[in-house]
Amino acid sequence: MPGGAIRRWRDEVGSTYVLGHVRVALGLLLFWDSWRAARELEQGYFGDVFHWPIIPEALVASRATYANLVLARLLLAALVVAGRGARPALLLSAAAGGYVLLCDRLQFHHNRWALLCYALLLSLSPCDRSISVGSTGAPPGAGVGPLWAARLAQLQVSIVYLASGGSKLLDPDWRSGVVLLERTRLQAASTVAQGIPQGVVEWFSRPDVSSGLAKLAIATELGLAVGLWLPGTRVFALWWGVCFHLTIEASSRVEGFTWLTLAIYALFATPDVRARKFFYDAGRLRGRLAGRAVSWLDWLARFEVKPWAPDDLRRGRSIVIVRRDGTHATGVRALAMIARCVPLLFVLWAPLALLAGVTERGARSSG
Amino acid sequence: MIDLRPRARVVVAACWLAGQATLVLTAYGRPDRIFGFQMFPEASTVEIRLSRETGRGDFPAPRGEWSARDASGQLRHFAWRDRVRDPLLGSLDARIFASYGVDAQLARLQRALDDVIGHVPEDGETVRLRAAVRVWKNGRSPETVTLTSRARGSI
Numbered sequence: 186m187p188g189g190a191i192r193r194w195r196d197e198v199g200s201t202y203v204l205g206h207v208r209v210a211l212g213l214l215l216f217w218d219s220w221r222a223a224r225e226l227e228q229g230y231f232g233d234v235f236h237w238p239i240i241p242e243a244l245v246a247s248r249a250t251y252a253n254l255v256l257a258r259l260l261l262a263a264l265v266v267a268g269r270g271a272r273p274a275l276l277l278s279a280a281a282g283g284y285v286l287l288c289d290r291l292q293f294h295h296n297r298w299a300l301l302c303y304a305l306l307l308s309l310s311p312c313d314r315s316i317s318v319g320s321t322g323a324p325p326g327a328g329v330g331p332l333w334a335a336r337l338a339q340l341q342v343s344i345v346y347l348a349s350g351g352s353k354l355l356d357p358d359w360r361s362g363v364v365l366l367e368r369t370r371l372q373a374a375s376t377v378a379q380g381i382p383q384g385v386v387e388w389f390s391r392p393d394v395s396s397g398l399a400k401l402a403i404a405t406e407l408g409l410a411v412g413l414w415l416p417g418t419r420v421f422a423l424w425w426g427v428c429f430h431l432t433i434e435a436s437s438r439v440e441g442f443t444w445l446t447l448a449i450y451a452l453f454a455t456p457d458v459r460a461r462k463f464f465y466d467a468g469r470l471r472g473r474l475a476g477r478a479v480s481w482l483d484w485l486a487r488f489e490v491k492p493w494a495p496d497d498l499r500r501g502r503s504i505v506i507v508r509r510d511g512t513h514a515t516g517v518r519a520l521a522m523i524a525r526c527v528p529l530l531f532v533l534w535a536p537l538a539l540l541a542g543v544t545e546r547g548a549r550s551s552g
Numbered sequence: 553m554i555d556l557r558p559r560a561r562v563v564v565a566a567c568w569l570a571g572q573a574t575l576v577l578t579a580y581g582r583p584d585r586i587f588g589f590q591m592f593p594e595a596s597t598v599e600i601r602l603s604r605e606t607g608r609g610d611f612p613a614p615r616g617e618w619s620a621r622d623a624s625g626q627l628r629h630f631a632w633r634d635r636v637r638d639p640l641l642g643s644l645d646a647r648i649f650a651s652y653g654v655d656a657q658l659a660r661l662q663r664a665l666d667d668v669i670g671h672v673p674e675d676g677e678t679v680r681l682r683a684a685v686r687v688w689k690n691g692r693s694p695e696t697v698t699l700t701s702r703a704r705g706s707i
Binding site for chain 1: 587590
């Protein structure tokens with residue numbers, strides 16, 4: 186029932202812990218964007234040379250106003266990162282950035298517009314309840330709040346994918362692979378200069394390969410728009426999306442779009458904390474190291490990390506993970522679970538999960 | 553401060569989604585597809601050659617530079633890049649990648665031509681600026697598009 190779904194979305198509450206991390210990431214990206222603007226201002230004020238305002242010229246920021254605006258955006262971004270007055274700072278950052286784009290559409294880039302959209306949406310969420318300078322040090326999970334705005338930010342991810350993938354689908358040159366083929370050819374010399382083997386570049390420059398990759402890219406974008414929302418496909422969609430964006434990052438200049446999207450991906454994590462348990466053998470160096478590493482890298486607070494006293498099940502294991510449903514994971518399956526939950530290792534999740542599946546089948550077939 | 557009541561959440565979300573849908577669906581009506589999230593739309597290249605129309609005929613402006621006399625007869629030097637700092641539009645006489653597609657760059661170039669002709673009051677000779685643009689759309693054979701600024705003083 187649409188009415189019921191809307192009510193559930195509107196009234197949903199959950200842990201706000203991850204929102205704090207996303208806020209910090211957006212704050213850093215806002216700071217970086219403002220820093221770029223400040224560096225460009227050093228080269229000259231955009232209003233002194235050719236620019237293309239969307240608003241009437243009379244409303245375009247003067248040199249002094251623009252300089253103050255850039256400075257204000259730097260300070261606002263710092264507040265966002267620090268978590269002090271973070272929500273108004275996010276809102277004002279989005280408004281200031283939007284105004285600059287209206288002053289000069291030559292400064293428009295999709296990644297900058299997306300950053301402003303996410304900043305505005307995040308300002309409507311309780312993203313200031315965790316990871317704040319001077320906070321009381323409340324444990325993760327203490328903050329619970331409404332998630333409607335975070336869900337709207339997730340929906341914005343799908344809008345971006347739908348718009349991008351849809352426009353490519355409607356373009357015959359994109360569908361046939363011509364755009365991708367020509368991009369590859371144009372970048373071939375610089376790609377080889379970066380150390381990519383000539384043979385690899387030539388393989389990607391084949392029309393049949395470009396055609397296949399173009400269809401894969403379109404399917405990826407459209408698939409992610411939907412797959413990120415379905416419980417059965419969400420983790421794989423996130424993994425595929427991470428690989429997709431890292432590939433783009435390695436092959437194209439997209440400013441901060443990769444890191445922005447990956448930061449927003451965190452909103453797709455189930456809004457709870459410490460729902461899984463990570464037990465390690467404190468009597469083994471390997472267990473202690475694993476416990477320490479997971480404690481450091483578990484930014485989304487997926488695990489409750491504890492040492493154990495080995496029992497019959499755990500004897501001989503350095504680590505054991507207890508999943509949400511109470512089942513245990515050891516060996517490769519535990520590694521796959523760690524990769525699934527630790528952002529820096531997430532790119533390893535699918536290979537490890539595949540390996541875990543293979544080894545489990547092997548163990549079964551061998552009795 | 554920004555905590556909305558449940559009914560307001562629905563209104564804000566509806567407005568947001570309607571706004572985004574409008575911006576995305578109307579992007580085709582804007583030459584640079586601004587706000588449309590159309591990533592990597594083309595793999596086209598362009599080469600811009602600038603010339604100027606005067607009362608004595610047309611003259612090329614290699615690298616976007618030219619000399620002309622002002623109203624008092626004094627010879628002055630002008631440069632396209634003094635006014636156009638955009639890295640793409642500022643790169644004349646060289647084949648360059650057309651970010652955001654050919655339409656976007658042609659629209660920007662037309663604006664730039666109009667802007668520059670309106671900011672060289674000391675040039676007493678040039679009536680219009682003209683850009684001959686060779687366009688390789690997605691690697692196809694080149695076509696030439698000619699853009700002309702408005703006449704000087706016709707703002």
